[in-house]
Amino acid sequence: MAFDFKIGSLKFGGTGSAAKAPAADKKEMTPAEEAWDLAKTVFYAVAIALVLRIVIFQPFNIPSGSMKPTLQVGDFLYVSKPTYGYSRASLIFPLTRINAHGRILSNKGPERGDIVVFKARRDGNKDYIKRVIGLPGDEIRMIGGVLHINGEPVKKEFIRLSDHSCDRYGADQAPLYRETLPNGVSYTVQECDENGGNLDHAGPYQVPTGYYFMMGDNRDQSQDSRTQAVSYVPAEDLVGRAERIFFSVDGERSALWQFWNWPFAIRYGRIFDPVK
Numbered sequence: 001m002a003f004d005f006k007i008g009s010l011k012f013g014g015t016g017s018a019a020k021a022p023a024a025d026k027k028e029m030t031p032a033e034e035a036w037d038l039a040k041t042v043f044y045a046v047a048i049a050l051v052l053r054i055v056i057f058q059p060f061n062i063p064s065g066s067m068k069p070t071l072q073v074g075d076f077l078y079v080s081k082p083t084y085g086y087s088r089a090s091l092i093f094p095l096t097r098i099n100a101h102g103r104i105l106s107n108k109g110p111e112r113g114d115i116v117v118f119k120a121r122r123d124g125n126k127d128y129i130k131r132v133i134g135l136p137g138d139e140i141r142m143i144g145g146v147l148h149i150n151g152e153p154v155k156k157e158f159i160r161l162s163d164h165s166c167d168r169y170g171a172d173q174a175p176l177y178r179e180t181l182p183n184g185v186s187y188t189v190q191e192c193d194e195n196g197g198n199l200d201h202a203g204p205y206q207v208p209t210g211y212y213f214m215m216g217d218n219r220d221q222s223q224d225s226r227t228q229a230v231s232y233v234p235a236e237d238l239v240g241r242a243e244r245i246f247f248s249v250d251g252e253r254s255a256l257w258q259f260w261n262w263p264f265a266i267r268y269g270r271i272f273d274p275v276k
Helices: 031-056 259-265
Strands: 002-007 010-015 057-061 075-080 115-120 126-134 139-143 146-149 155-162 174-180 186-190 202-206 211-215 238-248
Touching: 057 238, 126 139, 126 146, 155 186
Parallel strands: none
Antiparallel strands: 002 010, 057 075, 075 238, 115 126, 115 238, 126 211, 139 146, 139 202, 155 174, 174 186
16 A cells, blocks of 8 residues: 655655555644743743742852851852741741741751751841751850850860951961761861850850750851840741752852853852752
8 A cells, every 4th residue: 555754855655554644734833822832831930940949949048158168158059948847937928827836747856967047036037057056955055165065065176277268357267176066967167266256155055945056167257046146046947958059159259240250250169069
């Protein structure tokens, strides 16, 4: 039986065991239909992005040096919301089922050493990012720059001097220390004023039930739970846990809006680094 087919501009014919009618040409869309199809595509893309941002991951950027050397000015990272469940602080649209002192879908709370984003009530509900140091019921104290948890000093070892700017202290180098919490979490802290700053002698603080004690890794230049501007952080003010850096541009070499300088200011080595 006869058949024919076409590849590009070439047409072939022949015989075979079955006949097949040529497929009808696809109907071309009108300009109005094309515009509507594009609008639907954009709508679905935006809807998916909003759901991801509201429910799963939310991007944040680091505007200050309070978490140096762990996080740098100009780091962009994403925060995992499901880790601690949801509250009014972690959802863009408040839910009436979440009361002022509660979270939903919460399997666990933060652990010592987690880096979290939270809402600072005493500072206009601004987003802050700090490290969890004290859990509910803990006693926190700073003695001569050494962190004490429940009366026990936390292990603190000198690493080296580093070329990290110390802003108001005007120092070009800062001592770096390795601090190890009782649960084994280890990280680096920066001491711009050695161990004699105002925040190096503070406490004791008794962390209330349902609250957490936060500190920045840049110990002498961090507005955290050692100050009245932040104090203890309620569990319902947690937004989520910082997970990974997805972009980083040197905020001290180039303003973030000066995108034409990015090729020279991007910290390529920090992209996709985990936050820990």
